[in-house]
Amino acid sequence: MIDLKDYGLIKDYYIDDDMNKDTVNSFQDGLCRNLENGMHKSDVDRESHQSILYGRVTQVHREMYKVITPNGECNAKLKGSLLNQVVSAEEFPAVGDFILLKYNEQGESQILKVCKRRSKFSRPDYSGHAAGYAKTILEQVVAANFDYVFILASLNYDFNINRILRYITVAWESGGIPVVILTKADLVEDYSEQLSRLKNQAIGVDVIAVSAVAGMGLDQLREYLIPGKTIVFLGSSGVGKSTLVNALAGEDIMKVNSIREDDSKGRHTTTHRQLIRLDSGVMIIDTPGMRELGMWDIKEGLGEAFSDIEDLFLQCKFSDCTHRSEPGCAVLAAIEEGTLEQKRWKNYLQIKNEAKYTQDKAAYLKDKKEFFKKINKDAKVRYKNGGKR
Numbered sequence: 001m002i003d004l005k006d007y008g009l010i011k012d013y014y015i016d017d018d019m020n021k022d023t024v025n026s027f028q029d030g031l032c033r034n035l036e037n038g039m040h041k042s043d044v045d046r047e048s049h050q051s052i053l054y055g056r057v058t059q060v061h062r063e064m065y066k067v068i069t070p071n072g073e074c075n076a077k078l079k080g081s082l083l084n085q086v087v088s089a090e091e092f093p094a095v096g097d098f099i100l101l102k103y104n105e106q107g108e109s110q111i112l113k114v115c116k117r118r119s120k121f122s123r124p125d126y127s128g129h130a131a132g133y134a135k136t137i138l139e140q141v142v143a144a145n146f147d148y149v150f151i152l153a154s155l156n157y158d159f160n161i162n163r164i165l166r167y168i169t170v171a172w173e174s175g176g177i178p179v180v181i182l183t184k185a186d187l188v189e190d191y192s193e194q195l196s197r198l199k200n201q202a203i204g205v206d207v208i209a210v211s212a213v214a215g216m217g218l219d220q221l222r223e224y225l226i227p228g229k230t231i232v233f234l235g236s237s238g239v240g241k242s243t244l245v246n247a248l249a250g251e252d253i254m255k256v257n258s259i260r261e262d263d264s265k266g267r268h269t270t271t272h273r274q275l276i277r278l279d280s281g282v283m284i285i286d287t288p289g290m291r292e293l294g295m296w297d298i299k300e301g302l303g304e305a306f307s308d309i310e311d312l313f314l315q316c317k318f319s320d321c322t323h324r325s326e327p328g329c330a331v332l333a334a335i336e337e338g339t340l341e342q343k344r345w346k347n348y349l350q351i352k353n354e355a356k357y358t359q360d361k362a363a364y365l366k367d368k369k370e371f372f373k374k375i376n377k378d379a380k381v382r383y384k385n386g387g388k389r
């Protein structure tokens, strides 16, 4: 049996301001009793095969949520009447959300209620935005109810204090506690200056240098690795998020993307948002949405960091040069001459690719919104017909 407490569902989480307190208390009592006695599948009401449980969202898919409950993990959908009430994307369940669920042993469970969030990362979703409809800019929550925000930045490449400070601001606003983790310490001989410069500016925030590969500094993270606590990982692609998660887990639970040699295709990172529970009881949220929060910084700084490359583009013979094989391409010429390092060019392409992924994501979200609009309509029809279609 999975103890719900392991998933951070301690009593405090159950109280939700706009829920009837008596209902909450009776749910709570029932649930706590069940937890104490050890709730098993056999406790589920035999006739309806359904019971009301609390759960936590571990994955968000296009139309389905993965939820952890005292009865184990299950698939769930939003209850029709809840869909009816949902007025903004913000109210859709997000990874890390605590929810009230009608558990169905034999099939799909239904999400009845999303509990109030203690902390959250969201970003504006402009997918429904059109001129004159400013109100349609939706807030999309990408992670909820986390305790710590691990901000990862690598020591060996593109160390940028201002970017880290911006991350810290975003983290404080989210309701989580930021911790800055400088990665790949094994690749830098002396990082004491970077460390002290950052510490002077990141006031009140722990700054820790680590190497997940060499196992350096990981013990300094121990005070944050508390069973029942949830940590969100933030940082640009390639800084070593997955590698650190694996090191903390003591096993390879995340795919590590080695820098791709072939630049022609985008990398396929998972599109599933997820919450993982380590054996230690620490929970980690790693979602593509979170990566995008990092993205948005990369995009901003891309021209700045690679201005030499973007200057070259202006010198290409064709204005629509793809810099692959065209005659008169200034990029290819610079690589040939050795004034532009091949590695640096690949790096640029890789980061550019991720920026593209963000744009694709907007299309994906638009689809999703239309999808919900459709079921919303269906739900309304059903409501009018007394539950029938």
Ligand SMILES: Nc1nc2c(ncn2[C@@H]2O[C@H](COP(=O)(O)OP(=O)(O)OP(=O)(O)O)[C@@H](O)[C@H]2O)c(=O)[nH]1
Pocket: 183, 184, 185, 186, 187, 210, 211, 212, 213, 214, 235, 236, 237, 238, 239, 240, 241, 242, 243, 244, 255, 256, 257, 258, 259, 269, 291
């Ligand atoms: N030398 C060294 N290399 C590291 C360290 N941590 C990660 N790397 C390497 O950096 C590369 C990227 O690591 P990942 O863990 O995939 O980075 P990520 O932040 O998860 O990247 P995305 O999945 O793209 O967001 C891999 O080649 C890792 O082996 C470290 O501490 N030292």
Ligand SMILES: [Zn+2]
Pocket: 313, 316, 317, 321, 322, 323, 324, 326, 328, 329, 330, 331, 332
């Ligand atoms: Zn070119």
